[in-house]
Amino acid sequence: MHEWWRSAVIYQVYPRSYQDDNGDGVGDLSGITRRLPHIAELGVDCIWLSPIFASPQADMGYDVSDYVAVDPLFGDMGDFDALITAAHEQGLKVIVDQVLSHTSEQHEWFKQSRTSRDNDKADWYVWADPLPDGSPPTNWHSHFGGPAWEFDPQRGQYYLHNFLGSQPDLNFHNPGVIDAILETCKFWLDRGLDGFRLDTVNYYFHDQKLRSNPPAQAKPQVMATDLYGMQNNIYNKTRPENLAFLERLRALTDQYPDIMMVGEVGEMGHRSIEIMGEYTKGTARLHMAYSFAMLGPDFNAEHFRNCIEGFQRGAPDGHPYWSFSNHDVPRHVSRWAEDAVSNDAMARLTCAMLMAFEGTIGIYQGEELGQLETEMTFEELTDPPAIRFWPAVKGRDGCRTPMVWEKDAPNAGFSTGTPWLPVKPPQAAHAVDQQGPDGIFAFYKAMITWRKASPALSHGKTTFISLPEPLLAFTRSAPEETLTCMFNLSPNTQVLTIAGSAKIARAAHAELDGQTLTLLGNGFVYLSHTGDIGLVAD
Incomplete structure (x- = not known):
C-alpha cells in the first residue's frame, strides 16, 4: 500500500499569520483557502494547520475550550469544510494540531471538574492535595515559569499544568477521558481531515504516585522560563502508559484510508531521538515523530549526523520527520546566522540539506521565502512567557509575524486592518512578489521537485x-x-x-x-x- 507520508514534504501554516480576509488583523481559514495556490505551486504534499479550535487564545489556540468547534477568530465549520475541499482538489492533504494533553480552563470539562471532588468530571483532570505545609504535591516545573501546580480554592486542591496556569492537564488515567478524546478525533476524521499533528505527545500521562523528579544527571539546562532541564523528568512525562494510548489512537485512524499521525516529542538532545524511536516502532503506534532535535542552536555536522544515526539505531522500522523551523523557535536562517556567508546562502544550504534527509520533511511558512526572525519590542509582544520574563526571554512572536505577499502593499498584503503582530520592512523585503525566477521560493520549488523525482532522495x-x-x-x-x-x-x-x-x-x-x-x-x-x-x- 502506498503511504503518501513517507517521503512527503509538509508545509506548516500558522493560521493567525497566514492571510487575513476579513480585515480584523488576524489570519483566517478563508484566507488560507485563497492562498492555497501558493502552497500547491511550491510542490508540497500536505498542510499542517496550527490549532483552529475554539479557545480563549491565552496560548494562541494551544488552550482548547471546545475540541469540536472552530474558533470564530478563524471562521466557522463551513470555512473549514471549504478549506478541506479546496486543498484536496489541489492534491494537498490537511492535518491539524491536536492538543490533547491539556485544555483551557474555560473548557466545560474543567469548569465542571473544579466545582467539587465528587462530580461526573471530578477525576478528568490531575488534582492533588497540598503537602502538609501547603506546598505543591511534587517538585515538577511548568514550562512557562514556576511550579507545574496551581492551587484552586474551590476544591482546596492543586491541579497540574505543564504550561500556563490556565492550561490544566487532563487525567489520561481515567478511561472516560480517553474515550472522550478519541471521540473528538473521530469527529474531524469524519469531516475529511487527513491526520493529526499531536502536540506534546509524550506529556499525556503522569506518575500516579506523584513522585518528585530527581535532579538532572547531565549538565542542567537553565532558561529564564524553563527549569525543566534541571530535573530528570521521569515522572511528569514520557510515562510507559503513553504507548497504550497511542495504540488506541492508531487503531482509530486505521479505520480510515490514508490517515497519518505525527507526534511532537517535547524533548531535546539524544533523549528525543530515543523517544521518537519508541513511539514509531512497529505499525501500531505513531506513523512518525516530530522532534525538536534540529530546532536548537547547534549547527555542526556531528549534531545532524547524531540525530539521524540515533534514529536509525533506535527505530530501524520507525519513521522520522525533520524540520529546522516552526512556530516555537527562532527562524533558522537567523538562528544560524553566525555560520552563514549571507542569509541567502544559509537559506539555500539548509533547504538543500533538508531535502537530502531521509524521512518526511517539514517547512514552516515563510521559510520558502528565506524569511528572517523579526526583532520585537516589549510593547509589541503577545507571547505570555516573553511578556513575563522580558528581556531575558525574547519569546516566540518573532517567528510568528505575518506572511508577506506584496512588499509595498499595506502590511505586505497580509491584512487591510492592523495586524496582530507587526509586519516590518526586513520581513516585507522577502515578500512573495519579490522572489523572482532566481529567488529562494524558486529554489525550494526546484529542490522539492527534484527530491520527488529522485529515487535516492525519495526512498x-x-x-x-x-x-x-x-x-x-x-x-x-x-x-x-x-x-x-x-x-x-x-x-x-x-x-x-x-x-x-x-x-x-x-x-x-x-x-x-x-x-x-x-x-x-x-x-x-x-x-x-x-x-x-x-x-x-x-
Whole structure:
C-alpha cells in the first residue's frame, strides 16, 4: 500500500499569520483557502494547520475550550469544510494540531471538574492535595515559569499544568477521558481531515504516585522560563502508559484510508531521538515523530549526523520527520546566522540539506521565502512567557509575524486592518512578489521537485561519510540511483579530493575540477556515481 507520508514534504501554516480576509488583523481559514495556490505551486504534499479550535487564545489556540468547534477568530465549520475541499482538489492533504494533553480552563470539562471532588468530571483532570505545609504535591516545573501546580480554592486542591496556569492537564488515567478524546478525533476524521499533528505527545500521562523528579544527571539546562532541564523528568512525562494510548489512537485512524499521525516529542538532545524511536516502532503506534532535535542552536555536522544515526539505531522500522523551523523557535536562517556567508546562502544550504534527509520533511511558512526572525519590542509582544520574563526571554512572536505577499502593499498584503503582530520592512523585503525566477521560493520549488523525482532522495537509504567539521556528508542509495551529498556548514572554503568517478548532479557554490572538489562557504554538492567513491578533506 502506498503511504503518501513517507517521503512527503509538509508545509506548516500558522493560521493567525497566514492571510487575513476579513480585515480584523488576524489570519483566517478563508484566507488560507485563497492562498492555497501558493502552497500547491511550491510542490508540497500536505498542510499542517496550527490549532483552529475554539479557545480563549491565552496560548494562541494551544488552550482548547471546545475540541469540536472552530474558533470564530478563524471562521466557522463551513470555512473549514471549504478549506478541506479546496486543498484536496489541489492534491494537498490537511492535518491539524491536536492538543490533547491539556485544555483551557474555560473548557466545560474543567469548569465542571473544579466545582467539587465528587462530580461526573471530578477525576478528568490531575488534582492533588497540598503537602502538609501547603506546598505543591511534587517538585515538577511548568514550562512557562514556576511550579507545574496551581492551587484552586474551590476544591482546596492543586491541579497540574505543564504550561500556563490556565492550561490544566487532563487525567489520561481515567478511561472516560480517553474515550472522550478519541471521540473528538473521530469527529474531524469524519469531516475529511487527513491526520493529526499531536502536540506534546509524550506529556499525556503522569506518575500516579506523584513522585518528585530527581535532579538532572547531565549538565542542567537553565532558561529564564524553563527549569525543566534541571530535573530528570521521569515522572511528569514520557510515562510507559503513553504507548497504550497511542495504540488506541492508531487503531482509530486505521479505520480510515490514508490517515497519518505525527507526534511532537517535547524533548531535546539524544533523549528525543530515543523517544521518537519508541513511539514509531512497529505499525501500531505513531506513523512518525516530530522532534525538536534540529530546532536548537547547534549547527555542526556531528549534531545532524547524531540525530539521524540515533534514529536509525533506535527505530530501524520507525519513521522520522525533520524540520529546522516552526512556530516555537527562532527562524533558522537567523538562528544560524553566525555560520552563514549571507542569509541567502544559509537559506539555500539548509533547504538543500533538508531535502537530502531521509524521512518526511517539514517547512514552516515563510521559510520558502528565506524569511528572517523579526526583532520585537516589549510593547509589541503577545507571547505570555516573553511578556513575563522580558528581556531575558525574547519569546516566540518573532517567528510568528505575518506572511508577506506584496512588499509595498499595506502590511505586505497580509491584512487591510492592523495586524496582530507587526509586519516590518526586513520581513516585507522577502515578500512573495519579490522572489523572482532566481529567488529562494524558486529554489525550494526546484529542490522539492527534484527530491520527488529522485529515487535516492525519495526512498534511498542513508550512509554517513566521516569527514572533519564543518563538512556533513552522506550517501543516499536506492537500486535506481546513488547520490553522495556534501554540505559545507561554515563560511570558509573547504577542499576535498575525490577517489573514483563522479559527476555533479546539483550544486551551489561548488566546483569539481578533475579529482578536486571545492566547496565555497555554505556550498553544497550532490554527486552522482555508480561505483564507490572516496572523499578526503585537504
